[in-house]
Amino acid sequence: MTAIDAAKLTADLIRCPSVTPQEGGALVLLEALLSDAGFSCTRVDRGGISNLFARWGEKGHAQTFGFNGHTDVVPVGDEAAWSVDPFGAEEKDGILFGRGATDMKSGIAAFAAAAIDFVTNTPPDGAIVLTITGDEEGDALDGTTALLEYMDQENEQMTVCLVGEPTCPNEMGEMMKIGRRGSLTAYFTFTGVQGHSAYPHRANNPVPVMARLMDQFASHTLDDGTDHFDASTLAVVTMDTGNPATNVIPAECRATLNIRFNDAHSGASLTEWMRQTADQLSDQTGVGIDMDVKISGESFITPPGALSDLVAAAVEAETGRKPELSTSGGTSDARFVQHHCPVVEFGLVGKTMHQVDEQVPVAQIHQLKDIYSRILRDYFS
Template sequence: MSNLDAAQLTADLIRCPSVTPEEGGALVLLGDLLTEAGFEVSRADRAEVSNLVARWGQKGHAKTFGFNGHTDVVPIGDANAWSVDPFGADIKDGILYGRGATDMKSGVAAFVAAAVDLVKDTPPDGAILITVTGDEEGPALHGTTAILDHMAQEGEQMSVCLVGEPTCPNEMGDMIKIGRRGSLTAWFTYRGIQGHSAYPHRAKNPLPAMAKLMDLMASHELDQGTDHFDASTVAVVTMDTGNPATNVIPAECRSTVNIRFNDAHSGESVTEWMQGLVNQVIDETGVLIEMAVKVSGESFITPPGDLSDLVARAVTAETGRVPELSTTGGTSDARFIKSHCPVVEFGLVGKTMHQVDECVPVAQIHQLKAIYARILSDYFAA
């Protein structure tokens, strides 16, 4: 009986220094392993980003289970703050340390190991499609989007997809993500007239306009939540003047907001709301205000049903917990996959992701592999 060690594979991946957008050897390692296991492996590289697509079974099979994940990681920060080598994959007292241990080389290792064991031991009547990107932690312009473009060109189609991001806030098995809020960032530039602070009537101060606009946005309640989503939020993340002088009214200042919005809104509707407030403040103050907007992703949900039930049953069987179906948290690459097929997310406890001394219990990696293996077995048995 095959038994690919997911914890050892996680350690091998951690030793690949794949800080976005560097491939670091991680996808080469996975490609070789999957090829040996009988998967048809191809690359969907674009720009400076490396991406992998691996399929076992018939292309276009009506029963194709997809896994998605990433091997790129965030920078380590201050190397001296780490108690271990960030890319050393040290194990201490049953805990595996290293950048990407939680987010999300362990998730990738667990679903690859589960898939390899299944096709070697009990080849299913169907197909498995594994997609791994090197651009999830970065701009995400040439990662999973490039993979989906490649799949469209090659006639590859997932029936359903599970993204292996860390989803559990406290205990293994306590949460499945069935959607995500949308994310939007807006940058504002305010232009007035510089002058002496003793003669404010000779200047046009942009700072009160900035304060007014930011207060209007931050104090506004966009909604009180919807059936599957928490209330939308507006966060003022920076307000800058760059003015070191106390006797000068600056000519220009800037501010930025980040908005996480639920399915009561779209990126377009939120932008229209912001533009209305901008126009209001311009009329009231005479200060010119320019706005630039980037929508990182629209809100989406995979309604509770067959896919979430499949994952939840496996989680409960392996952990004894009934997972909450949630749409909380930030964005993930599921926002791209949702237009391709039904998608949910399930993975490890994410408490240490992006932190110094990022780590994961080795036992948790084995448990995650067991959950993924049960999901695959149950999916193809149905």
């Protein structure tokens, strides 16, 4: 079988307009390609989201290497601002353009191509599993979580897993992820008593209370970092009254904050801290404070060891750079996989992800396939 051209496969995937939650043909393409190579493929669609599970080799083998990634992409934004068709997969001067070029159709193409070539040319004593979702850029409720639940039900497993998200800030090979911070968003509603601004004593203004509480949160030092994580961060992202009148004290206002937290905290502990702080201020002022918290994921870490050593060695062999073991950045689907098996992340330089004219050097796609191929060879050797 002719080796799979990962750059061509990336271009084919870009031409599938798979903006969350649309499948766009990307998973159909991958399922056909993997099936032809001997992978057992199952669509695990749920809640209007398309997902693909593919396995080569014996079910439940003790040596099962897993790859995880997503074919869904964010919207293109202002299409007129693009210099190319966002779904045209145009190549210019060795650069491939298109939505998903970096995040992360190139990563999908690289690990699919590496896996197919590997099982075709040197069938291992073990199994390879690919879990590919169409719901990473969305709410992530029916994507990788659905795939993992399906695996539990069917007694499928991965011994270890590599997520192919972009991980390098500037140069190929400089960083891999061994964990991620947790993330939560808290929504506050403040309820006072409406009144005339000339007679503030007859009202109970919730706006100063909102400002005080948000300042208390923003001024608080959550921690100074831990062994593998930078300090947790808290950002107030909006404060709104919706009040167009200058002579009216509003009855209600709202504020939202986001916390990215390390392993010194949990979503529950931070929620309790915010609740107690808000209740105390509410008791002092008489302004009602309601809080709704959405926890997107808890912090986690895969301790440095066999898996991170395996990936780091392959990256250094192919790029000449020893990757930094990092927990920086936002969330990824690794937060779900970590409950199933040890997981790390390695992928391309992510400078243009989600941007207008998202792009990737073609040479980097081939290099990424080489890295993934070496990881498979070394794992099964």
